[in-house]
Amino acid sequence: xxIMQVIDAALSQALGPQAIVFALAAIGLNVHxxxxxxxxxxxxxxxxxxxxxxxxxxxxxxxxxxxxxxxGLVASVLLALVxxxxxxxxxxxxxxxxxxxxxxIIRLILGAVETKDVFGGSNGLTGFVKPFRDMxxxxxxxxxxxxxxxxxxxWSLTVGWILVAIACxxxxxxxxxxxxxxxxxxxxxxxxxxxxxxxxxxxxxQALILGGVFGGIAGLFHVLKQGSAVPTDFNTTFTFYAYAAxxxxxxxxxxxxxxxxxxxxxxxxxxxxxxGQLTSGDDPIMPTWLMTDTQSSLVRFIVLGAGLMLLMIxxxxxxxxxxREIAIDAR
Amino acid sequence: xxxxxxALLAALxxxxxxxxxxxxxxEETPSPSEPTPTSAAAQPPDSEYYVAVxxxxxxxxxxxxxxxxxxxxxxxxxxxxxxxxxxxxTDAEGRAFIPIEGGGKYKVVLDKGSLPDGVELSGGAATExxxxxxxxxxxxVQFQIGVVEGTTVGFVDRFAQALVKGLKLGLIIALAxxxxxxxxxxxxxxxxxxxxxxxxxxxxxxxxxxxxGLPVIVAGLLAxxxxxxxxxxxxxxxxxPLRHRGTGLIAMMIVSIGFALLLRxxxxxxxxxxxxxxxxxxxxxxxxxxxxxxxxxxxATILICIVVITVVCVAxxxxxxxxxxxxxxxxxxxxxxxxMRVDGVITxxxxxGTALTGLAGVLYGIDQQVSFVMGFNLLLLIFAAVTLGGLGxxxxxxVGSLIIGLFVEVAPTITIFGxxxxxDSIKNVGALVVLILILLVRPQGILGRAQRIG
Numbered sequence: 001x002x003i004m005q006v007i008d009a010a011l012s013q014a015l016g017p018q019a020i021v022f023a024l025a026a027i028g029l030n031v032h033x034x035x036x037x038x039x040x041x042x043x044x045x046x047x048x049x050x051x052x053x054x055x056x057x058x059x060x061x062x063x064x065x066x067x068x069x070x071x072g073l074v075a076s077v078l079l080a081l082v083x084x085x086x087x088x089x090x091x092x093x094x095x096x097x098x099x100x101x102x103x104x105i106i107r108l109i110l111g112a113v114e115t116k117d118v119f120g121g122s123n124g125l126t127g128f129v130k131p132f133r134d135m136x137x138x139x140x141x142x143x144x145x146x147x148x149x150x151x152x153x154x155w156s157l158t159v160g161w162i163l164v165a166i167a168c169x170x171x172x173x174x175x176x177x178x179x180x181x182x183x184x185x186x187x188x189x190x191x192x193x194x195x196x197x198x199x200x201x202x203x204x205x206q207a208l209i210l211g212g213v214f215g216g217i218a219g220l221f222h223v224l225k226q227g228s229a230v231p232t233d234f235n236t237t238f239t240f241y242a243y244a245a246x247x248x249x250x251x252x253x254x255x256x257x258x259x260x261x262x263x264x265x266x267x268x269x270x271x272x273x274x275x276g277q278l279t280s281g282d283d284p285i286m287p288t289w290l291m292t293d294t295q296s297s298l299v300r301f302i303v304l305g306a307g308l309m310l311l312m313i314x315x316x317x318x319x320x321x322x323x324r325e326i327a328i329d330a331r
Numbered sequence: 332x333x334x335x336x337x338a339l340l341a342a343l344x345x346x347x348x349x350x351x352x353x354x355x356x357x358e359e360t361p362s363p364s365e366p367t368p369t370s371a372a373a374q375p376p377d378s379e380y381y382v383a384v385x386x387x388x389x390x391x392x393x394x395x396x397x398x399x400x401x402x403x404x405x406x407x408x409x410x411x412x413x414x415x416x417x418x419x420x421t422d423a424e425g426r427a428f429i430p431i432e433g434g435g436k437y438k439v440v441l442d443k444g445s446l447p448d449g450v451e452l453s454g455g456a457a458t459e460x461x462x463x464x465x466x467x468x469x470x471x472v473q474f475q476i477g478v479v480e481g482t483t484v485g486f487v488d489r490f491a492q493a494l495v496k497g498l499k500l501g502l503i504i505a506l507a508x509x510x511x512x513x514x515x516x517x518x519x520x521x522x523x524x525x526x527x528x529x530x531x532x533x534x535x536x537x538x539x540x541x542x543x544g545l546p547v548i549v550a551g552l553l554a555x556x557x558x559x560x561x562x563x564x565x566x567x568x569x570x571x572p573l574r575h576r577g578t579g580l581i582a583m584m585i586v587s588i589g590f591a592l593l594l595r596x597x598x599x600x601x602x603x604x605x606x607x608x609x610x611x612x613x614x615x616x617x618x619x620x621x622x623x624x625x626x627x628x629x630x631a632t633i634l635i636c637i638v639v640i641t642v643v644c645v646a647x648x649x650x651x652x653x654x655x656x657x658x659x660x661x662x663x664x665x666x667x668x669x670x671m672r673v674d675g676v677i678t679x680x681x682x683x684g685t686a687l688t689g690l691a692g693v694l695y696g697i698d699q700q701v702s703f704v705m706g707f708n709l710l711l712l713i714f715a716a717v718t719l720g721g722l723g724x725x726x727x728x729x730v731g732s733l734i735i736g737l738f739v740e741v742a743p744t745i746t747i748f749g750x751x752x753x754x755d756s757i758k759n760v761g762a763l764v765v766l767i768l769i770l771l772v773r774p775q776g777i778l779g780r781a782q783r784i785g
Contacts, residue, residue, distance in 0.1 A: 039581065086771040092581065093521045093722070097714050098770060101763040104711055108757040240588050247585065298600045305593025312586045313573065 002277060004146070010270035012147045017225040019265040020160035021218050025238075026246040026257030027167045028214030033243075034251030035175060036207040037187030039096040041239055042083065045103030046212045047219030048234035049075040052110055052119060054220055055229035058128035060118050065131035069220060076216025079106075080209040088204045100236055111231035124230035132224050156225040163221060164258055167214055172254045174210075183207055184252075244308050250318030259320065267307075271300035382408050382429045382439060384421065402614040409438045422613065486744070491622035493740040499629055501716075501736020502636035503695050505729050507709065508716045509643060510688035512728040515717070516660035517680045518570065521584050524591035525688065526710030530598055532558045532689025533696035533705060537602075540609050547611045551693040558689025559682045566681035571674065591707070598703035606700040632694045639690065640729065643683075647725055656680055712739065712759065715766040721776030731776065735762045 013019060025043050032038040053072035057063040063071070083102055087095045109115060111122045119125065136155040142148060149157060174180050182203050185193045194200050223229040241264070249260025275296035278286040284293075291299070311318070384406050407418035408429045416437070419427035431437060511525045536554035539545050545553070569590070573583055615626035647653035658666045659676045667673045695705060716735040720727025742753040742761040753761040769776070 039584075086767065086774075090770070090774050093584070094718065094770065094774065096521065096584070097718050098767055101711060101715060101766055105760050105763050108760050112754060112757045114751075114754045114756065240592065243585065243588070294604075295600050298596050301596040302593055302600065305589045305591070305596055308589030308592065309586050312582050312589065313576075313578065316582050 005277070006270055006273045008147055009273035010266045012149065013269035014262045014266035015147070015157070016149065016265070017153060017156045017160055017221075019261045020157070020164055021222045021225070022242055022245045022261035022264060023164050023258045024160075024167060024218035024221060025215055025242040026249070026261055027164070027171060028211040028218065029242055029246050030251060030253075030257045031171060031207055031211035031214065034246065034253070034256070035180065035187065036183045036204060036211075037092070038088075038204060038208060038211075039092045040099050040208070040211065041096045041236070041243075042099030042101075042103035043211075043215045043218075043242055044234040044236060044238045045099070045106045046076045046079055046215030047222060047238075048103070048106050048110060048231070049079050049219070050216030051219035051223035051229045051234070052125070052231075055120075055125040055128050055223055056118060059120075059125045065128070068128065072220050073213060073216050076212045076219070077209055080212035081205070084205045084208045088201055088208065100239070103234070103239065104236060107231050107234050110234075119231070120229075122231060124228055126228040128229075129224055129227040153225075156221075160221055160225065163217060167217070168254050168258060175254070179203075179206075241304075244304060247308070247311055247316075247318050250321030253318075253320045253322070256318060256320050260318065263319075268300050268304065271303060272297060275299045382431055382437065384419075384427045384429070384439065404441065407440050409440060410436070488622045489744045490741065492624060493744045494737065495623055495625055495629065497737035497740030498733070499633055499636075499698065499736070500740060501733040502633055502640070503691050503698070504709070504713055504716050504736050505640055505732035506636055506691035506694070507688045507713050508720075508728040508732045509640065509725065510684035510686075510691070511713055512717050512722070512725060513656065513680050513684040513687075515722055516724075517656060517663075517677050518574070519580050520570070520587065521580075523584065523587040523710070524594060525713060526706035526708070527591050527594040527598070528558065528561075528685050528688040529692040529695065529706030529709055529713075530703060531561060531594070531685075531706075532692030533701045534598060534602055534692075534703075535689065536693045536696060537607065537609065537701045547609045547697065550609075551690075551697075554693050555686050555690045558692075559686035561689070562681040562683075562685025563678065565685070566678045570681070571678070574674075574677075595703060595707060602701075602703050604703065606702040608700050609697060612697055628697055632698055635690075635694065639687070643687065644725060644729075652676075652679060712736075712762060715762055719766050719769055719776055724776070727776055734765070738762045738765055 025047060028046065029040060029043055032040040032043075050072035053075035054068040057068035057071045058065060079102075083099060087098045090098075110119045110124075112119075113121060115121075133152060133155070136151065138151050138154050138158075141150045142154050175183070182193065182198055186200055186203055190200055193203075219234070222233065226233075245260040245264040246257045247260065248263050249256035249258065275286075275291070276293075278284060279288075279291055279293045279296040286296070315321075402421050404421045404427075405418055406421070406427050406429065408416045408431055410416060416431050417429045419429045421427040429439075507525065507529050510528070511522060514520060514522055514525075532554050535557045536547070536550045539550035539553050539557075540547055543550075569586075570583070573586065578586075612628045615628055617624040617626040617629075647657065655666070655671055655676045656679070658669075658671065659673050659680075663673050666676075692706060695709065699705065712735055713732075716732040717728045718731070719734060720729065720731025739758050739762045743751065743755045743758045745752065
């Protein structure tokens, strides 16, 4: 059992590009769910339209890279509008079902055989990432002893953490403004806000768009750090994991989603590495009748499922959350 | 009509059985999904040499599998001089074993006439393959047979066929949806783990069927009982205590997401990632009545669903328990103050709802195959069906399920000016779009009460 290897795997994932994608997506969910109380289960859909907006614009239609970025962001705003108009007037669980359904619709259409010419089918699109990589100022990989990242990852990390910092700053500034206070009052008591003469629907729509744009940025970053846009990356499970990350850190807290994502990936990668080592080799430490190599990769998801339940039952406010901010109506 | 080329991948394993059959068969099938020996699935023969063929329709390739197995295809093995040595028909997993006499040159011939309808060999594709069997060691041969999807099926036939399939799917969704609707109605919980309750029923029946060797019907009935017990345990150990703590509905919804992830991972841990069949009712020759082709198991599935749904609906309207359930779902506080044991009623709802959902899982497992994601894949359609009809209403769940089931199967058969609005590959999309459109004009669902829900 090589402890250093476990720490290396856990740390490089916890601070690596994948955690940034989760952090950005979870910041968006925090605006939706944590501050406004909207149950958006379709964050993967926002990511998909933005990521594929960029990829399709550059690869299929030969547009410049930055036009592609703009198209991606506009696509996520449009999706928020399309989803918001029918569902924001409905009860929270209806919104959940409609958003989850639409994110699946988007994923299935992107991966369909019939749209292969535009979206590249189930293999997705590649070959749009060069302008991003060309901007890389780093000369070589970084090796800190415990953790190491390649040159490309290092550039993604820099851009990604800057984006996360900017997103946090925006959320922090907005949520202490009068606008943010209205959002939080909508979460607490929608009817009271309505009786004060506020247009609840408009506020909810603005929150949906803002969180959706953060989701879109997460999608853009995801396809850029990966160098490809693949439909299956944007499945419903992703949204659930992003929720798990948000809830670990604590909803309705500016840094909650960031800390949550880092912790989420630390645990996932660490557990994966531990059980991977326990079951690998000719004479694994764990007897094979109990756990095989393929089964070992599932242990972390079992732990994650159980962890999410326990967290929600015993500490619904997460690590940083404040019980007085009853973001989720858990008592 | 366009002809769509589909690749049919046939993997030929020419195996040698020198020592114990068990050791050799382990080498033949590297996948861990080797089922327990049964009568229906093809087994490696006890002869020293045999040819093992696996027929896989690789046009239905997914991320987890190389394609769907093609059952019911006859393959024969001839010597190089043309004398037939033996023949076999592929089982539900597309496998066939043909014993041969010894090493040498052989020819494997695929019977074109036995290919399933809708799949034909293309003109240029070889139906024969020469193989060399050596005296020492196993020889693995893989080759591809090109096929095109049959184009002779007319619109009426396809439409009728889609109606039958849609009715069947709709009724299975209705069973599961009834369970979801009952639980939602009495507890207000949007249960994201409901798909896993479908899988639970199917896997429970699978274990009883394969491990204990029970017939599928007995295993299925027992699985429904086990599902009911699972519902009871869930309510006593998880949801009941949460209710007593006063945990909010949205928090419970997230708990159910965690529970779904937990159950699904455990299923995958124990069951593996592959799709497997029960021992009986795997491939049945369909009856052909005019444009309708329907197998016995499909008739049975449809009848079981209709009978069970009718019984449940009548029971909900007539019996004491049914009335109690509806009273609790209407107003728990008032029911409690009228002297009803609200908690006991909710427990009964959990048992009934999970048992119904488990039955849906068993039927779906017989109809398709059993896999750890089958319920998860069905979950959105169940949600769509129940929401479409109106959350928490029994009849609404029924109507919504039939609409969703029919729409999923029928929509792809419709072409407008040669253009297919809902292609086969994304047929679930149509149903989900219908859900969103109906919520736009009638947010409370088709049969929901027009109370304020926002």
